[in-house]
Amino acid sequence: MESSVPPDVHETVMEATYRALCANGFASLTMQDIADEAEKSTSLLHYHYDTKRDLLVAFLRYLLERFEEKFEDTEDEDPEERLRLLVSRMLPADETTDENRVDESDYDRFGLAILEVRMQAPYEEDYREQLRTNMEVIRSGLANVIEDGIETGAFRDVDPDRTARLIVDALDGARSERVTLDDNDAPTEVAAALDEFVLSSLVTGGDDA
Amino acid sequence: MESSVPPDVHETVMEATYRALCANGFASLTMQDIADEAEKSTSLLHYHYDTKRDLLVAFLRYLLERFEEKFEDTEDEDPEERLRLLVSRMLPADETTDENRVDESDYDRFGLAILEVRMQAPYEEDYREQLRTNMEVIRSGLANVIEDGIETGAFRDVDPDRTARLIVDALDGARSERVTLDDNDAPTEVAAALDEFVLSSLVTGGDDA
Numbered sequence: 001m002e003s004s005v006p007p008d009v010h011e012t013v014m015e016a017t018y019r020a021l022c023a024n025g026f027a028s029l030t031m032q033d034i035a036d037e038a039e040k041s042t043s044l045l046h047y048h049y050d051t052k053r054d055l056l057v058a059f060l061r062y063l064l065e066r067f068e069e070k071f072e073d074t075e076d077e078d079p080e081e082r083l084r085l086l087v088s089r090m091l092p093a094d095e096t097t098d099e100n101r102v103d104e105s106d107y108d109r110f111g112l113a114i115l116e117v118r119m120q121a122p123y124e125e126d127y128r129e130q131l132r133t134n135m136e137v138i139r140s141g142l143a144n145v146i147e148d149g150i151e152t153g154a155f156r157d158v159d160p161d162r163t164a165r166l167i168v169d170a171l172d173g174a175r176s177e178r179v180t181l182d183d184n185d186a187p188t189e190v191a192a193a194l195d196e197f198v199l200s201s202l203v204t205g206g207d208d209a
Numbered sequence: 210m211e212s213s214v215p216p217d218v219h220e221t222v223m224e225a226t227y228r229a230l231c232a233n234g235f236a237s238l239t240m241q242d243i244a245d246e247a248e249k250s251t252s253l254l255h256y257h258y259d260t261k262r263d264l265l266v267a268f269l270r271y272l273l274e275r276f277e278e279k280f281e282d283t284e285d286e287d288p289e290e291r292l293r294l295l296v297s298r299m300l301p302a303d304e305t306t307d308e309n310r311v312d313e314s315d316y317d318r319f320g321l322a323i324l325e326v327r328m329q330a331p332y333e334e335d336y337r338e339q340l341r342t343n344m345e346v347i348r349s350g351l352a353n354v355i356e357d358g359i360e361t362g363a364f365r366d367v368d369p370d371r372t373a374r375l376i377v378d379a380l381d382g383a384r385s386e387r388v389t390l391d392d393n394d395a396p397t398e399v400a401a402a403l404d405e406f407v408l409s410s411l412v413t414g415g416d417d418a
Contacts, residue, residue, distance in 0.1 A: 112331060119328055121389045122321060132390050158405070165383075166402035169395060170375055173382025180330045181341050186378060193375035196367070197406045 005048045013038050014062040022109045026116035060130040071141050079149030083199055090171045091187050111179040139164045155202040167194055214257045222247050223271040231318045235325035269339040280350050288358030292408055299380045300396050320388040348373045364411040376403055
C-alpha cells in the first residue's frame with residue numbers, strides 16, 4: 001500500500017496503469033500514457049510515486065493485494081474447492097480475476113506486458129524483489145490451503161510447498177506459451193492436467209487413497 | 210537443416226551463436242558478435258543465412274535437432290526411464306543437454322537469451338512459427354513415450370498430449386522463474402513434483418493402479 005497516496009487517487013492510478021499496460025505494453029510505456037488514462041497530470045504521478053519504476057513496483061504490489069483479496073474470498077470453501085477456484089481464477093476465461101478486464105485479448109496483452117516487466121527483473125532489483133514476493137505469496141497461499149487439507153484429512157500427505165510450486169509454475173508456463181506463441185489452449189489444457197494429476201490425486205478416498 | 214550451408218560451417222556458426230547468446234543476450238546481439246565467435250566474416254554469415262533473423266531461426270531449428278538427437282539416444286530405455294531421462298535433461302545440472310555448456314551460469318544466460326527471442330515472437334512470425342514447432346515436437350515426443358507406455362501396459366490410461374503438456378509447461382515455467390527471478394531451486398523442485406504427481410502416478414502397480 002502506498003501509505004502517502006490518498007486511496008482514491010491510488011486506485012485510479014493503478015487502474016489506469018492496468019489499462020495503459022494493456023494498450024501499450026511495458027517497453028514503450030510512459031508516465032504520460034498512465035497520466036492520460038488516469039486523467040491526472042504527470043507531475044501528480046511523480047509527486048506520489050516519484051519515478052516510473054516506483055510506480056510499476058507499486059502496481060505489482062497492487063496486483064498482489066488483488067490476489068490476496070480473491071484468496072480471502074474463498075476462505076469459507078473446503079480445501080479442495082478452494083484449490084479449484086484459485087486455479088480457475090488464473091485462467092483466461094475467468095473474469096473474476098480482474099474486473100477491469102474487458103475480454104480475453106486483455107488477458108493476452110496484459111500477460112505479455114507483465115512478462116516484459118519480468119524480463120527486466122534480472123537487471124532491475126526493485127522489479128525482481130517485488131515479483132519474487134508476488135510469486136512467494138501466491139505459492140505460500142496455495143501451500144497453506146494444501147496444508148489445511150492435509151490437517152483435516154481431506155488430502156493425503158504431500159509436500160505442500162512443492163505441490164503449490166508445480167501448480168503455479170505450470171500455469172505460469174502455460175500462460176507464457178499462450179501470450180508469446182499464440183497457443184490459446186495451453187492454460188486450459190494445463191489446468192485440466194493439474195486437476196487430473198494433482199488436485200484429484202490429493203483427495204483421500206480418490207484414486208490415490 | 211540449412212541445406213545450402215556446408216555442414217561444418219553450419220555447425221561452427223551454430224556453436225558460435227550459442228556462445229554469443231550466452232555472452233551478449235539476444236537484445237543487443239549483432240552478426241558481428243556471431244562472426245567473432247565463429248572466426249568467420251559477417252559477409253560469409255550473410256551469404257549463408259541472409260539476415261540475422263534467418264540465422265536465429267536456423268539456430269532455433271538447430272536446438273530442436275539437438276533435442277531430437279538426445280531423444281533418439283533414449284530409444285532403448287523403457288517408457289518410464291525414458292521420461293525420467295528426458296525430464297532430467299531439461300534441468301540445470303545436466304550437462305548432457307548441451308556439450309557447449311560450461312557451467313550453470315550458462316544455463317541461466319542462455320535461458321534468458323531464449324526468453325528474449327520468445328518475447329519477440331508476438332511481433333515476429335518467423336520466430337513464433339519456429340518456437341511453436343519446437344514446443345510441439347518436444348511435446349509430441351514426450352506424448353509418444355507416454356503412449357508407448359500405455360500400449361505396453363506399463364502406464365495407466367491417460368491423455369498423452371495433455372500429460373506431456375503439463376510436464377513441458379511446468380518445466381518451462383520453472384526455468385523462466387529461475388532465470389528471470391533468480392529462484393534457483395525452481396527447476397529441481399518442479400521436476401521432483403512432476404516425478405511424484407505425474408511420472409510415478411503413471412506407472413501401473415504404483416499408487417494409482
